[in-house]
Amino acid sequence: KQEVTQIPAALSVPEGENLVLNCSFTDSAIYNLQWFRQDPGKGLTSLLLIQSSQREQTSGRLNASLDKSSGRSTLYIAASQPGDSATYLCACEEDSSYKLIFGSGTRLLVRP
């Protein structure tokens, strides 16, 4: 059974700092891995999707990497801003199952 873990559970940084969020998964037979952002009381916004054959994806100040062999993914946020404050969730899509298995998220606070 796939299990997804995110560390740390919460993170507080000053504005402008570069930061890394971590995601680990137990079963390397994934179809893809996705990073989402969730604002309080709201739905999820897709940030980046990495196919199992890819090593990384970039969008603006965000860079996500994937290492299937070690069961790890990282989300790198450059030059953090207060508007980046949210919960960041990673999710694995298992081969052919279509369902996403989520971690519990990292709650990020960027202080002005």
Place this chain on the structure above:
Amino acid sequence: DTGVSQDPRHKITKRGQNVTFRCDPISEHNRLYWYRQTLGQGPEFLTYFQNEAQLEKSRLLSDRFSAERPKGSFSTLEIQRTEQGDSAMYLCASSSGSGTATDTQYFGPGTRLTVL
């Protein structure tokens, strides 16, 4: 295209009552998913539809839960005889159903259920 919409956004009910939620996916998306999220946790998969066919149901979906997607368009999720443990955010998502590894799921704003 306004994205995935859900109705209602909030629902407060008394234990034992039945509730029904609606999800309207992005037009022409073949796949529709339901997830449940409790406070401080990530969403958990409940069920998924390919067009009108319900193809998978989680063990989390007890006999009190039923989901439909008539004509492969909107979907409804009904909870009968609600219990306090049903209190959660119910999220709907849709995807194009391209069958590729880039078939991103787009989420709606969720329906927050509180059972008193």
